[in-house]
Amino acid sequence: MDLHILDHRLRVTSISKNGLVNFTHPLIKLIFLRNRTRCKFFSLTETPENYTVVLDEEGFKELRPSEHLQVESAIWLPLNVVSNGSASSSSQAVGVTKIAKSVIAPLAQQHVSVFMLSTYQTDFILVKEKDLSVVVSTLEEEFNIYKEEGGESVPVHCQDVSNAIQPTVHPVLIPKNQFCVMSLDPDTLPSIATTLIDVLFYSSRFPADLLFTSSSGELWRMVRIGGQPLGFDECGIVAQISQPLADSDISAYYISTFSFDHALVPEEDIVSVTDMLQHQRNEPATS
């Protein structure tokens, strides 16, 4: 397995619900007019609390400072696991589950805080730039680590550091909403831009027949992790969710936002996931 440290320096920001109007222009530019900006990494997540925007430093320049914009101080680096085509196709589990054991758990043990961004194509594990040496030394054994510099992949090795801490268990919330995950061909973006703008900035209803790609019809349920905003320093949050899912071979998407973390699990598995998480929350109390 290969681990790629991608060539992006990312900022994690949050825009408050009522402050979105101030950012309509830069956001439309970043989403739809990709040739007008030098931003290479952009992610926007809407939650009931706020909008989380993850973007690289070039994109960050577009966002004007405002009372509605909260910025996490650290620089984050995205990691990406590449299976390298080697035959590890035994497990059907999707996404975070697959890398839970190999990446997330070891990083949690090393007290490295991670920010997860699952997408249709792949999972990005964001780590703070200052933690990079720990990350490299931790994952060196299992992965061939490459750092991307200007499109070329350069192998990386590092000196070792170590520390450990017991994670806190956070409460979870499982709303009744159903979620649908899909991907878009960049070429089709212009043709649906107006609809997307409408959905993003003006209304909240997503038209049912908008995207042709929803064919597989998979539906997902969400698990929200955290009662209080989680902050960015605590480690092991992703691990405590993804570990049990991996044990039960349940696929998942995991999306961190400014305040909380969210895991998407297949609808038919939600009962067992609920049971499992409930059990996990009771266990520390009893033991």
Next chain:
Amino acid sequence: MSGSKPDILWSPHHPDRYVICDSELGLYRIGPVGSTEAKAGTLPLSEETAATLLAINSDTPYMKCVAWYPKHEPECLLAVGQANGRVVLTSLGQSHNSACKELVGKEFVPKHARQCNTLAWNPVDSNLLAAGLDKHRADFSVLIWDISSKLSPETSVAAEKIRLSSVDLDSSTVVTKPLYELGQNDACLSLCWLLRDPKLLLAGMHRNLAIFDLRNTSQKTFVNTKAIQGVTVDPHFHDRVASFFEGQVAIWDLRKFEKPVLTLTEQPKPLTKVAWCPTRTGLLATLTRDSNIIRLYDMQHTPTPIGDETEPTIIERSVQPCESQIGSFAWHQSSQNRMVVVSATNRVMTDFTVFERISLAWSSTTSLMWACGRHLYECVEDSAEGVESLIEKDIATKMRERAQSRYGHDTVQVWRNHLLAGGKDPQLKSLWHDLFYILSVSHMKQCAEDMELKLQGNVQSVVYSGIKNIVKTTSGTTESRRCWSGSDRQTDVPRYHSEERCLALRLCGWISRGTDTDVENFLRSLEQEHEWERAAAVALFNLDIRRAIQILNKGAMAEKGDLNLNVVAMALSGYTDEKSSLWREMCSSLRLQLKNPYLCIMFAFLTSEPGAYDGVLYESSVAVRDRVAFACMFLNDAQLPRYIDRLTLEMKEAGNLEGILLTGLTKDGVDLMESYVDRTGDVQTASFCMLKGSPGEVLKDPRVQCWIENYRNLLDAWRFWHKRAEFDIHRGKLDPSSKPLAQVFVSCNFCGKSISYSCSTIPHQGRGFSQYGVSGSPTKSKVTSCPGCRKPLPRCALCLMNMGTPVSNCQGTGKSDEKVDLTRENKLAQFNNWFTWCHNCRHGGHAGHMLSWFRDHTECPVSACTCKCMQLDTTGNLVPSDSS
């Protein structure tokens, strides 16, 4: 959805049908304009062809890529890859009872929806259809579907955790289980099946090119590169693959897959399509975005000698099939170099044939050939006399014949060279006579130190510098008025004398020695050659009218003589210097009707005023040497250089070799020769002539060196190797600087010193190789050990004798070679004694032994050595075509 990117596909089996796909599929038939003109709705594609729309299929929206089923049956089956990753089989213009009925409408659905980037049918096992998809975090990007597979039962679908929408489940034509899944967690941008093995699939993945082997899917060969788009195999060269990235095309050799063998020059705009021409080897067409030209790369692999890795040459050029921007193009499968181009917008189509490059070649013999496409043309000049005579006239034929007759090699009687050249060319005759006179004059000076002719400055250089320079320095000219010989009448014709003029006359060949102005010898030689008119003219110019008449009479009486000469003699005898006589009046007008130029100038001379001899001097059919000699006698110091300069210029412009008399072998002479070579191509004469020049400037002239090298190459091309060797020897004698330095030395195995070098340091000259038997005189004492360390020299692999020992079986003839003139056998025997080595295995021996060994064997004579020495020598098996 993908309407902005049209594409074209030719039918694999109907040479007149193609499909255009943009937002829908359109099937067209292409035909000549005439036959389709009547019908409405035809689209003109070119001046000769037009297309008819046969069918439209808009059943498959969101098309991303299309591939045409490669086999005959079903005929018009297309696979369409959609934006959601589904692959749908569809058909165009087919009646629904056809064989593909059960296939049409079949869908192949990946587990996770994402764009289908590329499709490729397996060319052999045509049930296999490979689809390349975008990345999904837990799915494969290369799916190989079996189109003949039975529809998967729904139970297995559930087991595979595939949740299909209810609509899909209703339709019974959905296949969800691919035959092979490859490239996990990766994106596939382009695919092609390798022609060298139908089980191999080449895929352009996200960051690498990968070759998947269907027999062992867990393994793949891959190379990291950015050039992963549009992989395509050269149909003529199954190991050659092209791929591209942005504006750059990379050419790969699958046998050496680590890096591209070639990268083509980068284009400023990103490429959209790269395609090998199916009808022409090594021709690659590329198209960039927003462009109206197609760039062609012609990759030529010329077989190179062993171990000599040279870059294949690429010829790049552009074609512009139409005015508008090109959306896509497709080569025709069988029509040579033909393609259909579709514009980026409006679906404007153009039928276009790329015109083949023309390559032209002269052979070293007489023919001119050119190649265009698959046609080879030989050029034959049309003429009334037929091809044979034209070939005879050709300078290449002439030079070949002259080379065989040893033209240029007569160094004693130099003038005889024109006879060796066939003796038909008056210019060559003049040239070689000029050279003969130049050489004899300079030779005489050198040897005899002829006191009478001592001139100021360097005699030798004056002689070589031509009459033009000689008369420039003229001084001490004396004027004399002589009587007509045999009569006491005083002439009013002044005649001029000086040493330089005398030298010039000698160079003209009129007089042979000293200041002796007697031309009697010359006249006699002319009489012998039956040049009556010329002899008479020369006699007349020497004011001997009686002798002239006598010569003309002789000429009239000679065998096949012209009786008219008697009439001329009679006219001549009536000469009078009376200015207003009837004779003078009639002669000056009637002389122009005389056909022979010499007779004509005789009367011109007699009827001219003294000093105004234009009638003689500008009679161009009179030999230059005679006109110059005449000028030296009768023009004064002011007129003479002017006339000579003018004549020189004329000769130089015309490239007339007679002018060498004036220019000599100087830079002027090279200029003259240059225009002669430009006119005739006769580098042979130019080379031999310039070699005769005095050592120095002319030989250093790059033009002269160029002629000499070209002549040598020509001899090589004719396989006249002996002639070339002779020429090189000849050249070495005349131009010692042309002798190449020894570049190969034989070094001792033990001390490493060069055995020939250590010999040459010995002051006694002329030993060299001779003591090793190399020079072929076996009677002399032989050295069989290294002069440096006294260890034995290498042995002949066949006779096991050391180097330096003569070949045993020619000892008998060895005794008799005291004679200077070696016979052919002796020459061969000499060569047999030489030592030769194979550069590859380093075994060798006597040349004679080696030659006879390889007559019957292919491998080296040393046991256990399998070197095929003789075959490594590319020229070893060629036979010279001049066996002198």
